[in-house]
Amino acid sequence: MKAEYINPFLDAARNVIEQLIQIRPTTGQLQIKEVQFIDQYIWIEIGMTGQMNGNIVFGLHESVALKIVSAMMGGFVLTELDEMGHSAISELGNMISGNASTILFNQGVKVDITPPKVVQSAAGQFNAKQALTVPLMMEGIGHLDIQVLVG
Numbered sequence: 001m002k003a004e005y006i007n008p009f010l011d012a013a014r015n016v017i018e019q020l021i022q023i024r025p026t027t028g029q030l031q032i033k034e035v036q037f038i039d040q041y042i043w044i045e046i047g048m049t050g051q052m053n054g055n056i057v058f059g060l061h062e063s064v065a066l067k068i069v070s071a072m073m074g075g076f077v078l079t080e081l082d083e084m085g086h087s088a089i090s091e092l093g094n095m096i097s098g099n100a101s102t103i104l105f106n107q108g109v110k111v112d113i114t115p116p117k118v119v120q121s122a123a124g125q126f127n128a129k130q131a132l133t134v135p136l137m138m139e140g141i142g143h144l145d146i147q148v149l150v151g
Helices: 007-021 062-072 083-106
Strands: 031-034 041-050 054-061 111-113 117-119 130-138 142-150
Touching: 007 062, 007 083, 007 130, 007 142, 041 062, 041 083, 054 062, 054 083, 062 083, 062 142, 083 111, 083 117
Parallel strands: none
Antiparallel strands: 031 130, 041 054, 041 111, 041 117, 054 142, 130 142
């Protein structure tokens, strides 16, 4: 795993989140972590093919997802992640990954991304055992973990 793989996703996530919810996230410590599903978390999985193969997984607590989706919907308060909420949080992952793939392309790395898959369960599973992980902290909202499972 190469640490530079995560930088385009960090840059894209900061920019997309700032545009959508007017909060500039701060970056936590880069770590290599065991991939574990956690109850009450939402996982957005994006596959990558081309010069980078693997998955990018965005993980966030359901309460954080609700706050982000509410902000994306102009402040309309959601109390549960319904079909519209899942669609919105999925689109967040898609926007971040699309922007990151553009950054990678501009760096000479050609990649394609798959449509986002939302997993809302501790029963989910990924093939990789470890991932490069960086949390993005959003003041007043919570944090979003970016996990890069790319070889």
